[in-house]
Amino acid sequence: MRLWTRHAPIAALLAFLLGATCHGYVHAQPAQGVDIVALKKEQEVLFQRILKNPADLDASFRHAEVSTALGDFEAAIGSLERMLFFNPDLPRVRLELGVLYFRLGSYELSKAYFESAITAPDTPAEVRAKVAAYLAEINKRLNPSQLTFFAQTGARYQTNANAGPDGSLVRVFGFDATLDRQFVRQPDWNWFAQGVAHHVLDLGNQRGDAWETTIGAYLSRHDRFTRLDTNLVDVQTGPRLALLPESAPGWSVRPYVGATAVHLGGEYYLSARTAGASIAWVPSPGWSFEVGYERSRRDYHNTDDYPTAQEQTGMVDTGYFLAGGPLLLGWNWFARGTISHNDARVQWQSYKQRTLDLYLTYTLVLPMLGPERAITIAPFAGILDADYDGPDPLIDPNIARRDLERRIGIGIDLQLTKNIGFSARFQQSEIESTLPNYEMENRSVYFGPTVRF
Template sequence: MILSCLALSAAAVAQADVAKAQDQFNRPPRAEKLAVATIEARRKVLFQTMLDQPGNLDAAFEYAALSSQVGDLEGAIATLERMLIFAPGLPRLQLELGVLYFRLGAFKTAKTYFDAAVSSANTPPEVRQKVEEYQQAIARNSDITAFSGVISAGTRYQTNANSGPTAATVTLNGLNYVLSNEARKSSDVSLYTSGEFQSVIDLPMQGVTFKTGLRTYGEFYRQTTNLNLGYGEVTAGPSFDLNSIGLADYTLDTYGIMGGGVLSGDPLMVTFGAGALVGMRANNNAFYGIRSEYRYEHLYNSKDYPSLSNKSGDRFQTQFLSVYRLSNSVNLGFSGIVDRFDADVDYNSYWQFAATSGISVDFMSPISSLPDPWNVSVSTLLSRRFSDQADPMISNSSQQMTRWSINLTQTVPVSKKWSAFAQASYEKSWSNYDTSVFDNTTLAIGFKRAF
C-alpha cells in the first residue's frame, strides 16, 4: 500500500598489427576492422604523395578523410591545417576542421573554424547548413547555466485509493478472515502536486557539466488521510561528454541521491545512494541508455504503520531505456528494469522485473483559439515480483505478484507555458497472497507549467 503511494511520486568490443596501430590514435575507428588495413595502406601512399607534392589538395583531403575514419583525428587536423597555407579561407576546409575539433570536444576552437567557414559571401549553401547544425549543437553544450522544470497540480479520483484487496475476505495461513473497513478497497478523491526541476552548470573542463535535479510530490486525500504523502528527492553530480575521449555521441551522468518523505504527518522514509547513466544518441531520432542505481531505504514505524521499518533495506536497480522519434509528431519509448531489494527482514526481500512502453502523438488543435498542437500519449507497464521467503503471517509459500497498468493522457496547451491535462488509468494486481490482489481505476484532471 505505502510502496504504491511512493511509486506515484515517481531506459548497451583484425589483425594484430592493425590493433597496435590503433593504440596510437586518439579515437576509435569508424571504419570496419577488416577495412582498416586497406585504409592504412592507402594512407601511406597518400602521405608520400603529400611529401612529394605539398600543394596537392586532393591528396591531402583524402588523407585527412581516411585518417578520420581510422580514428587519427589529430593526424587529420594537422593535415588540414597545413592545407590552409595553400588554400587560406576555403570554406570546405574550415568546415572539416571545425567538425574534427567538435569530435574532439574542443568546442571553442571548432566554433572559430565554423565562423570562418560562413564569413565569406561565396560560402556554398550546403556548407552553411552544415555549419548551422554544428553551431546549434555547440550552443547547447556551451550554456554556462541552464534551468528547466515542470510543475503540475490536479485532482484525482481512485476507485481503490488504498490498494485494498478486491475481496472482503482473505486467507491467512489457511484461515479465512474478514477485513476491517479500513483495510478494504476504498474509493477516494485527492489533490496532488508534483515537480521536476533540473539545473546544468558548465564546468571549466571541456565537455563536463554539473547537473542537479529535484523531484517533489505531495498528495492529500479527502477521507483516507492516513495516506497523505509528501516526498522530495535530490540528485547531483557531474556529466561527461564522452566525445572528448573518442566515444562520439555518448554521455555519462554520475550522481548522488538523497531523499525523504512524510506520511500522514509522520516521518516515512529517508533514502540515499548513487547512480550512473550511460547514454548514446545514435542519430537525431534515437536515444539509448543504461542506468544503474544503488539506494539504501530506511522506513520509520508510526502509529498507523507500526511495522514499516521491516521494509528497510538496500535496493539495486538497472534500467535499459530507449526513445525513438518516428516523425516530428510521433515518439516511441521502451524500457526494461531489473530491481533487487535486500530488506532487513528476509520475507520483504525480492527480485522484480518490469517492462514499460509508450507512444506520444502531437496533432493539430481542433480549436482555433488554442492553436498549439495537442498531445495524446498512451503508456503501459508490466512487472513481475518474486519474494525470497514466505511471510509467516500470511502463508507458507513465498509471494509472487504480477502487476499491469495502462495510462492515457490528453494534454491541451493553453499558452506557451501552461497546459491542461486529463488522465485515465487502470491498474490490476494478481498474487498468490489474497492481500495483494486488487485493481484500481483512476481519473484525473489538472494543469502543468513548464519553464
C-alpha cells in the same frame, strides 16, 4: 503538403544527413563504404557544371549530396544555399542546412534555418519533432547554465485508493478469513501538487562535460484516507562526463548521488540515500540510450498508521535502462526497464523485481489557435513482476508472495501558451498475486493545469 513533396530526391539527402548525425556532431568524415575517388571526381564535374549554370538546381542538389557523402559540409552548404537563392520556397533544403550547420557547430545559423523550415502550416509532424529535438540541443549548447521546470496541481480520483484487495476473502495464519468490508478496495479523491526542476551547468572545458541536478517534489491530501497524505522530496546530482569526445562523440558517463525523504500520514516514514552511475549514448538530438546501476539504503520508520514499517528497511540494488527516439509519422517512443533486489530486514519484505514500461507520444501543433498551442497524446503500458524471498507467517507461512502487475493508460497534454497548459492522465492497473490479500484492480484519473519553462 505541396512544399514538402515538391522535391522528392531532397528527402534522400535529408535522410542521409539525419542518419549521419548518429556518427557524431562535429567531425566531417566520409561515409563508410563509398568510393571516395569516384565521388571526388563527380564533385569536381558537378562544380564545373554549376559554374557554367548556377541556376541548375539538379546539379546543385547532386553536388550537395556528393559533398555530404564526402564529409565536405562547407561545399554542401554552398550548394544548398545556392538553391535557396534561386528558389526560397524549399523548406526541406532549409532543414538540411540546419543539420549541416549543427554538425559544424554554427548553432545560431543552424537555429535560424531550423526555425524557418517549420513556418509553413503544412509542415509534417515528424519534421516538427526533429526540429524541436535539434532546437533543444542547440539551446543547451548555447547556454552554459540551463534550468528547466515543470509543475502541476489538480485532482486525482482512484477506484482503489487504499490498495485494498478485490474481495473480502483473504489469508490469515495460513487459513481463509473474511476481511471487514471497510478494508477492501475503496474509492477516494485527493488533491495533489508535483514539480520537477532540472539544472545543467556546462563545466566549460570544451569536452562537453556538465553537472546535472534534479529536484522533485510531490504533495497530496486525501479526502477519506488521510493516512495516505504524502510529502515527498527527492534530490539527485552528479557530473556527466564525455567519454571520448573526439573519437566517439555522444557517449558519456554519469556518476551521481541522491537522497529521498517521505512523510506519510503526517509522520516521518522513509529516508533513502542513493549512489549510482550510468553510461549514455546520444547519437543525434531526439535519440538517447542509457544503462545504469544504483544502490540505495532505505530506512523506514514506524508510525501510528504503519507500525511495522521498519521491517522494510534495507538495501536495494537496481540495474536499469532508458531508451527513446523518433518513430514514423511524428510519433516518438520511450522505454524504461529495471531489475532490482530489495534486501529488507525480514524475508517477506525482501524481493526481486522486474519492470518494463513503454510510452508513445504524438504532438499535434494547432496553429489556428495560436503559435504556441499544441496537444500531445501519450499512450503507455507497463508490467511489474515481483518475487518475495519468503512467506509472511502472519498471512500464510507456506506460500511466498508473487505479484504480477499490468497497467495501461493514456496521457493528454494541452499546451495553451509557451508556459501554461493543462494535462490529464487515465490509468488502469491490475495485480495478480499468489495471495488473495494482494490481488486488486484500480482505475485512476488525474487532471489539472501545468506550468513549464
